[in-house]
Amino acid sequence: MLKVSDLSFSYDGKTKALNHINLDIKKGTWVSILGHNGSGKSTLSKCLVGLLSPSQGEIEIDGLPLNGENLIDIRQKIGIVFQNPDNQFVGVTVRHDIAFGLENQCKTPEEMEEKVKYYANLVGMQDFLSKEPHQLSGGQKQRVAIAGALAMEQDILILDEATSMLDPEGREEIVELIKVLNKELNKTIITITHDLSFAAD
Ligand SMILES: Nc1ncnc2c1ncn2[C@@H]1O[C@H](COP(=O)(O)OP(=O)(O)O)[C@@H](O)[C@H]1O
Ligand SMILES: [Mg+2]
Structure with missing residues (x-):
């Protein structure tokens, strides 16, 4: 489904x-x-999600070539979570952060709230919806970032060193979550890392 x-x-x-x-x-x-x-x-990873344009070669997702024309369609198929939990928290609260990507999708407030709750629950952050980023651990922030990516309902999720700034506990939380996403939601997962212990999981 992803061909480079x-x-x-x-x-x-x-x-x-x-x-x-x-x-x-x-x-x-x-x-x-x-x-x-x-x-x-x-x-x-930036080339794969269309943030950078390749100097040469092709990327195809679900048979669709990644180019300027298809970029919007491709973005609906592939999502990314980056390394630093603080740089990617864009909402005032967990609720707003998870909803951020949905705001361009012409959803009613009720539909958005329903999706936010569903994905917050999936990553175990349902009790934190009104919390602000400074009230969260690194692992919790990454789980919120993952929920935000999941809310876009893309089939492929790239995690670019998404656990490298977390302590062992935070890392374990994310690894367990990825297992669920891969096995139960059948998401295609690409974890990018320099850490062999994480890659071996
Ligand atoms: N915005 C940029 N401008 C110029 N060079 C860059 C930029 N980002 C990364 N590089 C260079 O491209 C190479 C690959 O970087 P990167 O893809 O970030 O590697 P990794 O994620 O494996 O650590 C490095 O030599 C880096 O210095
Ligand atoms: Mg990197």
């Missing part, structure tokens, strides 16, 4: 951050992409 063919990317037109990458990821699988710092993992 001969993908290269350069920030400056000279050095290549990605050099002829090929990937073929099947629906419902959980894939870990492992690489040391600076090896191009985040560049790859």
Whole structure:
């Protein structure tokens, strides 16, 4: 369902951050992409969600090529959670943060609240809807970020070092959650990490 063919990317037109990458990821699988710092993992994940345009090569999701024309459709298929729980918390409260992506989807307030509650419950944050980010642990913030991504109901979720700033407990929370998303919701999961212990899970 996710196919990358001969993908290269350069920030400056000279050095290549990605050099002829090929990937073929099947629906419902959980894939870990492992690489040391600076090896191009985040560049790859940004290309996959259309935040960066490849210098060369192609990305296809569900048979749909990622290009300017299809970007809106592609964004409905693939979501991303980044490394730093503080940089991606955009709402005033947990409720607003989970709802953020839904606000562009012409939903009624009731529909939005229903979705927010459903996904907050799924990540175990249902009792925190009115909390502000400073009242949450790192693991809780990442769970909220995941709920926000899930609320978009995309089939593929990329977690780019999403646990690397968490303590062991926070990391375990997220790993357990990913297992549920993959096994029970049949989400295709791409975890990107430099940490072998996480990749091995
Ligand atoms: N915005 C940017 N502008 C220029 N170079 C960048 C930028 N982001 C990353 N790079 C460079 O691209 C390479 C790959 O970076 P990145 O994809 O962030 O690696 P990783 O996520 O594996 O640590 C590195 O050499 C990095 O310095
Ligand atoms: Mg990175």
